[in-house]
Amino acid sequence: MLEIKELTRRFGESTAVDHVSFEVRPGEMTGFVGANGAGKTTTMRMVMGVLGIDGGEVLWQDRSITRLDRRTFGYMPEERGLYPKQPILDQLVYVAQLKGLGRVAARRQVQELLERFGLGGRAKDHLEKLSLGNQQRVQIIASVLPKPAALILDEPFSGLDPLAVDSMVDLLREHARDDIPVLFSSHQLDLVERLCDRLVVLAHGRRVAAGTVSELRDAGVPRFRLVLGGDAGWVRDQRGLGVLDLDGPTALVEVQHDGAEQHLIAEAARRGDVHEFVRVRPALSEIYREATA
Known part of the structure; x- marks a missing residue:
């Protein structure tokens, strides 16, 4: 397993990476997301030894990583390095x-x-x-030459057409199936959501969210969609709820106090037909915007 512990990097008075910690587990793909300048590339460079570390450490197989360890990694840097x-x-x-x-x-x-x-x-x-x-x-x-012990890829999908993306996805999945830890950065959040077992979100050099897609989608304020047989305007008056959207018989609410959703469904059933009452989980793009705001 690859472990990043409290990594810190400064450039003069600017802190580019600020005590960032996360794990890249064997057989899992970890997506590394954040805006330009969030610190993703700097973190990857420190993992690979391209940049010095001002604080923290990188562990490989439960010990401090060595230059020989890094030579077994597959690395795609932000600045491509082959000869034209x-x-x-x-x-x-x-x-x-x-x-x-x-x-x-x-x-x-x-x-x-x-x-x-x-x-x-x-x-x-x-x-x-x-x-x-x-x-x-x-x-x-x-x-990926030869078979790497770990993969560290900075924007590997940039500039690829859909067929090449499919080939790259298949290649990464093959490596993950062989218990190789895979870390890659990408701005294509739909692709990250589809591919990754875990996500790490950076903003302004700090880790602001980390976990599986399911964990991140369940971590925020619970939201529910209610569809009634009649008008849902009365939902505005229910305590412990915030109404995010209201359109005729349909209401989208968020739970501000524990248990408020139970009172809502009970009141809805008392008033008439309930066609739908479901939890609404946010897309990764929404999670990303909230985490990096």
Whole structure:
């Protein structure tokens, strides 16, 4: 397991990362979300040893992480690092060899991944000849060569078309199934919600929320939708409730005092037909806006 404990990084008088803690568990995908400048990239760089740590520590397998540990990680930085004027196949094979694969095995694995991402016919092309989306695919391949002990990916879905996103999703899921901890940042909240086992939300360098999607959706003020057989205007007068929306027979309320929802449903049943009474859980985008406000 990868553990980030009280990580802190300052640039002069500015604190970019402020005592951030979370875990990236084996076999789970952890989504790292936050606005630009929230501290995601800086945190990832400290995890990988690219930036020094002003406070806190990074643990790997219950001990302080080492340079050798980091060499086993797959890392995709914010600034992509491959060479634009070199053939794709040659530099990917070289990357794999740097990480310990023999040349024959490296070439075989690279060719398999190029085929998987639809680049089998472009292996001898220079990177700069590819579209930005295809260059991103090459960067993804470089980050998973060879099989990594953990994956740290900074905006891996940026610039990918839907087919490439599907290929990337399948690849990440395969690594997670092999008990590899996966941490990736993304601004695509719908994708994060669909993929991730856990989420970490940063704002202004601080962790403001963390947990599973279900935990985060259940953590806020409970909301309920009530649909009646008649007009729901009377709901405004019920104690312990805040009315968020009211439209004819439909009311959306939030519970401000414990038990108020029970009194509401009882009163609704006394007044007439109740067609629906359900808990409404917020989407990840709404959770994100509330946590980072």
